[in-house]
Amino acid sequence: AQKITQTQPGMFVQEKEAVTLDCTYDTSDPSYGLFWYKQPSSGEMIFLIYQGSYDQQNATEGRYSLNFQKARKSANLVISASQLGDSAMYFCAMRGTTNTGANSKLTFGKGITLSVRP
Amino acid sequence: ETGVTQTPRHLVMGMTNKKSLKCEQHLGHNAMYWYKQSAKKPLELMFVYNFKEQTENNSVPSRFSPECPNSSHLFLHLHTLQPEDSALYLCASSQDRGGAESSDTQYFGPGTRLTVL
Numbered sequence: 437a438q439k440i441t442q443t444q445p446g447m448f449v450q451e452k453e454a455v456t457l458d459c460t461y462d463t464s465d466p467s468y469g470l471f472w473y474k475q476p477s478s479g480e481m482i483f484l485i486y487q488g489s490y491d492q493q494n495a496t497e498g499r500y501s502l503n504f505q506k507a508r509k510s511a512n513l514v515i516s517a518s519q520l521g522d523s524a525m526y527f528c529a530m531r532g533t534t535n536t537g538a539n540s541k542l543t544f545g546k547g548i549t550l551s552v553r554p
Numbered sequence: 555e556t557g558v559t560q561t562p563r564h565l566v567m568g569m570t571n572k573k574s575l576k577c578e579q580h581l582g583h584n585a586m587y588w589y590k591q592s593a594k595k596p597l598e599l600m601f602v603y604n605f606k607e608q609t610e611n612n613s614v615p616s617r618f619s620p621e622c623p624n625s626s627h628l629f630l631h632l633h634t635l636q637p638e639d640s641a642l643y644l645c646a647s648s649q650d651r652g653g654a655e656s657s658d659t660q661y662f663g664p665g666t667r668l669t670v671l
Contacts, residue, residue, distance in 0.1 A: 440596075469657050479642055481597075481662035488657055527597070531658070541610065542660055544597040 438463045440528050440545035447550045449518045456503070457513040457548050459528030468532045470511040471542065472502065475525040484526075487511055518552045525549055556580050558663035560645050566669045567635065575630040575666045577645030585650035586628040587660060588620060591642040603628060604650055635670045642667050 439462040449455040461470065472484045487495045487502045495502045503512040515522055525547045532541075558579045567573050579586060588600040602610035603622040617639075619631040628645055646660040 471659065473662075479644075479665040479667065481644060481646070483659050483661060486657055486659060541599050541602070542597075546594075546596050 438465070438468075438530050438532050438543040440530055440543055442528055442545035442548050444548045447548055448553060449515075449550065450553050451520060452517055454514060454516045455518055455550065457515070457526050457528075457550065459511045459513065459545060461509050461511060461528070461530050463530060463532055465532035468530055470502070470504070471529040471531070472500070472511075472513045473527045473529060474522075475527060475547070477524070481527070485513070515550075520552050520554060523550060523552045558645060558647055558661055560643075560663035560666050562666060563664060564667050564669075566671065567632070568671050569635060569637070571635075572631070572633040574632065575643055575645075575668075577628040577630075577663055579626055579628075579645075579647035579661075579663075581647055581649075581661060583647040583649045583661075584625050585648045585658075586622060586625070587646040587648075588628065588630055589644040589646065589662075591644060591665070593641075597644070600630075632668075635668075637670050640668055640670045 441460045444458050468489045470487045474482045474484055485495050485497045485500045485502050487504045494504050499516045501514045503514055527547045528545045529542045561576045584605050586603045590598045590600055599612050600614045601620045606622045606625060617634050621629040642665045644665045645663045648658045648660040650658055
């Protein structure tokens with residue numbers, strides 16, 4: 437079974453500063469993928485960044501980077517130079533791979549609320 | 555239209571009504587998904603379709619009935635719902651390569667916010 441844990445309470449960050457959103461996971465799958473999504477108040481889940489379990493380097497996408505520490509089973513999202521539009525819920529998710537292939541299922545954490553202050 | 559679209563965006567229905575949610579993806583993907591998002595709960599996967607075939611039913615009550623006529627369209631038929639079914643229903647699609655690769659990203663629609671009275 438897969439599990440994603442996001443335990444931070446609501447996070448606040450000053451505009452233009454960096455913020456780290458925590459995510460820990462648990463899985464017994466031989467390989468897996470980790471995803472971060474952003475959900476603004478409008479409801480749409482927006483894909484931000486992906487990290488594969490065998491990737492040697494941390495993933496980066498513009499202002500988003502993923503601090504992947506495999507031994508600690510953590511995949512924290514770092515947002516640099518925060519903008520007011522970054523205020524949203526952020527979800528960490530995992531997709532596993534069994535011996536016969538990838539699972540279709542994405543397991544999501546409960547999410548973290550980020551508020552960016554002007 | 556691009557991406558994943560969902561209609562209606564908002565729906566209010568009584569417990570005896572029958573309604574349908576529609577999802578359409580314009581990304582050429584072969585897999586589509588229904589998720590339920592209730593307040594203060596993680597997203598729950600409901601159904602998965604690969605090449606129009608249902609590959610996963612996550613113990614969803616029979617009052618929710620999915621239909622996938624082709625790889626681009628997905629419906630969720632609703633009947634005799636309960637107030638606790640009120641939630642945001644999200645549709646997603648992905649290009650499922652089916653191999654030992656877990657990087658296939660799911661792209662979501664804007665959701666249908668359902669209220670059951």
